[in-house]
Amino acid sequence: MIEMDDIIASERFEAAAQALRDGHDRFVEDIVALTEIPSPPFKEETRAQAYEEMFRAHGLENVHRDGIGNVLGLRRGRGIGKMIAVAAHLDTVFPEGTDCTVRREGTKLFAPGIGDDTRGLAALLLFMRSLDAAGIETERDLLFVGNLGEEGKGDLRGTRFLFTEGEYRDKIEAFFTVDGLSLDTLTVGGVGSYRYHDDFKGPGGHSLMAFGTVNPAHAMAHVITGLSKLDVPAQPRTTYCASVMGGGTSINAIPNAVWLEVDLRSEDPAELEKLDAALHRLVEEGVDNENARGKTESGVISATPERIGNRPAGHTAMDSHLVQATTAALKAFGFEAKPEYSSTDANIPMSLGIPAVRLGSGGRGGREHSLEEWIDVEPEYSIKGLTAGLAAIIGTAGFRPDA
Amino acid sequence: MIEMDDIIASERFEAAAQALRDGHDRFVEDIVALTEIPSPPFKEETRAQAYEEMFRAHGLENVHRDGIGNVLGLRRGRGIGKMIAVAAHLDTVFPEGTDCTVRREGTKLFAPGIGDDTRGLAALLLFMRSLDAAGIETERDLLFVGNLGEEGKGDLRGTRFLFTEGEYRDKIEAFFTVDGLSLDTLTVGGVGSYRYHDDFKGPGGHSLMAFGTVNPAHAMAHVITGLSKLDVPAQPRTTYCASVMGGGTSINAIPNAVWLEVDLRSEDPAELEKLDAALHRLVEEGVDNENARGKTESGVISATPERIGNRPAGHTAMDSHLVQATTAALKAFGFEAKPEYSSTDANIPMSLGIPAVRLGSGGRGGREHSLEEWIDVEPEYSIKGLTAGLAAIIGTAGFRPDA
Numbered sequence: 001m002i003e004m005d006d007i008i009a010s011e012r013f014e015a016a017a018q019a020l021r022d023g024h025d026r027f028v029e030d031i032v033a034l035t036e037i038p039s040p041p042f043k044e045e046t047r048a049q050a051y052e053e054m055f056r057a058h059g060l061e062n063v064h065r066d067g068i069g070n071v072l073g074l075r076r077g078r079g080i081g082k083m084i085a086v087a088a089h090l091d092t093v094f095p096e097g098t099d100c101t102v103r104r105e106g107t108k109l110f111a112p113g114i115g116d117d118t119r120g121l122a123a124l125l126l127f128m129r130s131l132d133a134a135g136i137e138t139e140r141d142l143l144f145v146g147n148l149g150e151e152g153k154g155d156l157r158g159t160r161f162l163f164t165e166g167e168y169r170d171k172i173e174a175f176f177t178v179d180g181l182s183l184d185t186l187t188v189g190g191v192g193s194y195r196y197h198d199d200f201k202g203p204g205g206h207s208l209m210a211f212g213t214v215n216p217a218h219a220m221a222h223v224i225t226g227l228s229k230l231d232v233p234a235q236p237r238t239t240y241c242a243s244v245m246g247g248g249t250s251i252n253a254i255p256n257a258v259w260l261e262v263d264l265r266s267e268d269p270a271e272l273e274k275l276d277a278a279l280h281r282l283v284e285e286g287v288d289n290e291n292a293r294g295k296t297e298s299g300v301i302s303a304t305p306e307r308i309g310n311r312p313a314g315h316t317a318m319d320s321h322l323v324q325a326t327t328a329a330l331k332a333f334g335f336e337a338k339p340e341y342s343s344t345d346a347n348i349p350m351s352l353g354i355p356a357v358r359l360g361s362g363g364r365g366g367r368e369h370s371l372e373e374w375i376d377v378e379p380e381y382s383i384k385g386l387t388a389g390l391a392a393i394i395g396t397a398g399f400r401p402d403a
Numbered sequence: 404m405i406e407m408d409d410i411i412a413s414e415r416f417e418a419a420a421q422a423l424r425d426g427h428d429r430f431v432e433d434i435v436a437l438t439e440i441p442s443p444p445f446k447e448e449t450r451a452q453a454y455e456e457m458f459r460a461h462g463l464e465n466v467h468r469d470g471i472g473n474v475l476g477l478r479r480g481r482g483i484g485k486m487i488a489v490a491a492h493l494d495t496v497f498p499e500g501t502d503c504t505v506r507r508e509g510t511k512l513f514a515p516g517i518g519d520d521t522r523g524l525a526a527l528l529l530f531m532r533s534l535d536a537a538g539i540e541t542e543r544d545l546l547f548v549g550n551l552g553e554e555g556k557g558d559l560r561g562t563r564f565l566f567t568e569g570e571y572r573d574k575i576e577a578f579f580t581v582d583g584l585s586l587d588t589l590t591v592g593g594v595g596s597y598r599y600h601d602d603f604k605g606p607g608g609h610s611l612m613a614f615g616t617v618n619p620a621h622a623m624a625h626v627i628t629g630l631s632k633l634d635v636p637a638q639p640r641t642t643y644c645a646s647v648m649g650g651g652t653s654i655n656a657i658p659n660a661v662w663l664e665v666d667l668r669s670e671d672p673a674e675l676e677k678l679d680a681a682l683h684r685l686v687e688e689g690v691d692n693e694n695a696r697g698k699t700e701s702g703v704i705s706a707t708p709e710r711i712g713n714r715p716a717g718h719t720a721m722d723s724h725l726v727q728a729t730t731a732a733l734k735a736f737g738f739e740a741k742p743e744y745s746s747t748d749a750n751i752p753m754s755l756g757i758p759a760v761r762l763g764s765g766g767r768g769g770r771e772h773s774l775e776e777w778i779d780v781e782p783e784y785s786i787k788g789l790t791a792g793l794a795a796i797i798g799t800a801g802f803r804p805d806a
Contacts, residue, residue, distance in 0.1 A: 152655075195654050207644035207646060207666045208594060208640075208668050208746070211643075215631070215645060218627060218631040218645070220624075220627075221623075221624035221625075221626075221627035221628045222624075223624075225621065225628055228618065228621040240614075241610035241614070241618070241654075241657055242618060242620045242624075242658075243610060243653065243654045243655065243656060243657070243658060244651030244652065244653065244654060244658065245620060245648060245649065245651055245658075245661065246648065246650070247648055247649070248646050248647030248648055248664070249647065250646065250647065251598050251647060251665075251666050251711075251712070252646065252666055253644075255645075255646060255648075258648065261651070261654045262654075263610045263654050265611050308654075343611075
């Protein structure tokens with residue numbers, strides 16, 4: 001393995017870093033242009049079209065959108081047949097109709113989605129241009145990806161498709177998602193989550209006349225109370241949340257339907273499965289208890305927990321080449337690269353045993369997922385982060401400075 | 404006490420019954436006219452104005468609307484100073500904008516509110532005309548009332564005003580509410596009810612980051628589960644219902660607010676108070692348990708049960724003159740007059756120890772509280788019920804056929 005110090009010290013890397021510095025203004029222009037193409041959940045197509053054109057303009061090979069709509073483009077390496085995927089997500093959390101006009105104050109740019117993850121999308125383009133300017137040929141191919149569906153109910157569907165159905169699914173050796181800003185943390189573990197919408201139904205009836213009839217709210221309350229008493233480990237971090245609920249029609253009526261949304265998470269797939277089983281047991285118990293307690297002449301309580309979110313847990317070994325090379329690159333530029341768990345597109349490859357990390361795109365910013373989202377493109381710090389990221393990608397893909 | 408048989412057999416009563424038969428067509432016209440003046444909850448004023456004019460046209464004394472908006476009018480008796488109130492409620496359950504046009508099919512009339520309680524309002528007018536036509540002078544004065552606020556959140560406020568603040572509050576010796584149709588039941592008991600809207604509040608937080616933070620849904624679930632385990636007597640009939648609930652904002656957030664609406668009822672005031680205390684204890688326990696269980700660094704759970712409905716319980720003695728005279732009158736015309744409990748305007752006087760009953764206005768019908776509400780004004784059965792009701796009122800107010 002080539003040492004990161006040797007890569008960074010090489011002439012070609014210095015040429016790439018110089019190209020990156022020179023290209024920072026255009027990078028900022030790309031951020032603005034892409035941010036101002038709204039990309040609501042499940043409606044990423046317009047931005048995907050524009051991004052595809054940009055991939056093509058950057059000279060990537062086999063540029064196209066895959067079966068689900070991810071934008072793909074290949075930058076060939078020395079032809080050893082394996083590839084490293086470098087992705088950023090196209091979707092934002094903001095609904096259709098959100099004003100995405102970028103407002104600039106000095107080096108600060110304000111707009112919904114500008115940091116999460118439009119800066120990441122623009123970073124990929126800057127990486128391509130810098131590699132080309134320096135004529136760097138990596139050992140492994142680089143697969144650049146603009147993927148769909150990272151946020152919320154998108155449920156990682158773009159990345160899931162890439163790794164389970166996409167044409168490159170068996171070739172990707174490691175995965176970067178360039179998402180978020182800071183390089184002081186490096187995401188090496190994916191918190192897994194299951195999310196449920198659970199409808200509890202019953203016959204309903206008049207609160208006085210039908211008193212004693214089974215009430216679906218009793219079954220739901222059993223689930224909520226049961227969750228609150230679950231013993232979950234602090235390590236691996238495992239959590240539950242009775243989040244959103246509703247039901248009933250009138251104060252003088254036994255409800256015929258109530259519903260509950262639950263969020264279950266764990267850093268550990270086995271713990272997540274245990275938690276999932278516990279939830280299903282509670283739902284079953286709640287239903288059975290209520291059908292045993294109340295009158296069922298006019299109908300029984302039933303429940304249908306529908307899984308509306310599924311983000312698998314996983315992690316990448318600290319001694320993997322990916323984490324080693326990336327950590328070395330970030331530290332070489334003065335970033336902390338503290339390993340952490342979170343929930344990102346990297347969850348999918350991690351859950352499949354494919355090394356993956358979430359890498360920040362550099363710069364500073366804040367208020368992501370709010371209408372006041374901002375980033376600071378002050379060049380020095382912004383460029384330092386981008387250069388560190390580029391080094392991490394080159395180091396992971398393999399590069400012989402002497403070749 | 405004059406026997407009901409003597410009253411019914413008297414010439415004057417026969418004259419009244421004849422006037423009632425002759426006046427049935429006009430009675431039907433009055434039902435249609437009043438039904439087509441919408442009278443939504445808390446917006447009874449237009450119908451009240453029209454009804455006030457009708458009272459005036461029927462020659463009642465001191466016709467006016469009282470401090471809350473009930474329509475009042477007096478028909479003097481022999482001047483013994485006491486009075487019997489005969490009421491029907493002006494309000495319907497239907498919101499503003501509901502089409503109240505009456506559709507006729509043979510002797511069936513279809514319109515929202517036509518039976519509940521517009522037929523009752525028209526019945527009062529028919530009673531006045533029949534009494535006048537026969538020159539009947541009752542022992543006690545008759546106070547005719549078109550009252551507000553019987554339905555739902557109206558919370559019996561019209562009748563409550565009449566008996567607690569109105570000018571006649573100390574003079575009313577017995578109370579009829581002419582409400583509903585059938586005379587085969589006679590309401591002699593009022594099911595009392597308390598209704599609550601309970602807000603549970605907490606600090607909220609991210610489902611993963613803030614895991615362990617107190618969750619107001621846990622406190623709410625404790626209340627629902629606790630209610631489901633309460634041991635309430637079947638006699639006197641006592642019921643509870645966790646009816647409507649909601650809360651939370653996002654599946655990945657601990658809710659900062661959830662809410663629950665609860666309906667508590669009993670035929671017995673003491674049992675209703677016990678149930679009320681149990682609910683308050685459960686709310687307190689739910690809050691305390693959750694604050695003991697979870698993290699409260701960013702805030703604690705609190706709950707504020709707001710009483711949004713209050714219908715007192717009560718009953719009228721079976722050996723009271725009111726129940727005796729009314730039962731005799733209904734049975735004389737072949738109705739069953741089976742004593743029952745329900746929740747009507749009669750609750751208020753019952754709770755104050757003033758004899759009160761709910762008396763049907765006769766005829767057949769169905770689907771009350773629905774847009775398909777209907778009544779059948781087929782004359783024979785309709786007139787029989789009205790005549791029985793008139794006999795009950797005359798018998799209660801006192802009448803000497805020989806005087």
